[in-house]
Amino acid sequence: MQSQALRRRMRMIAVAGITAVLSVALTDTVATARTVTMTEVAQLHLVRRSGSVLYERGTVSGTLDGTVSARFETSTTSVSGRVTIYPHGGGSLTINVAGNLESLSGVNATFTGSIAVRRGTGRYARATGSGTFTGIVNRRTWAAKVTARGRLTY
Known part of the structure; x- marks a missing residue:
């Protein structure tokens, strides 16, 4: 009888210990996640163009200051692509973009x-x-200024 009671007690201690370890691990994971509201302004210049595909680079300032590279597929009414931000503090963020032409005014x-x-x-x-963006592009030089706003959790 004593050995059964001792075994039950040991199992309860083990379960309590495992629960405590998992609780601390989950708390540490949740505590390290950070959510920020971002506002980024990118100044881009054309690196090369291949048909309707534009490759651009530049700088980004705002929540994540750094450099940026982009690949955009363009049409007469839309733009889509991938933008990668390289913050000065290290790491990178790759973002999918999809948008539509709002207006034309000269170039x-x-x-x-x-x-x-x-x-x-x-x-x-x-x-x-996720978030939204607005931008203006010069259709002669393909230089662009893009402002993006959204929420980022990392």
Whole structure:
């Protein structure tokens, strides 16, 4: 009888210990996740063009200061592509973009659309998020200024 009672007691202690360890691990994981409201302004310049595909690079300032590279597929009414931000603090964020032409005024075109975090590296390895963007592009030089707003959890 004593050995059965001792075994039950040991099992209860083991279960309590495992529960405590899991609770601390989950608390640490939740506590390290950070959500920020982002506002980023990217200044982009054309690196090369291949038909309707534009490859651009530049700088980004705002919540994540750093450099940016982009690949956009364009049409007469829409733009889609992938943008990667390289914050000065390390890591990277790759974001999918999809938008539509809003207006044409001379050589300038304005556009709006949505963004979704696709993946990240380093401190942004588990990043998720979404938001919107607006921009203006010079259709002669393909220089662009894009403002993006959204929420990022990493």
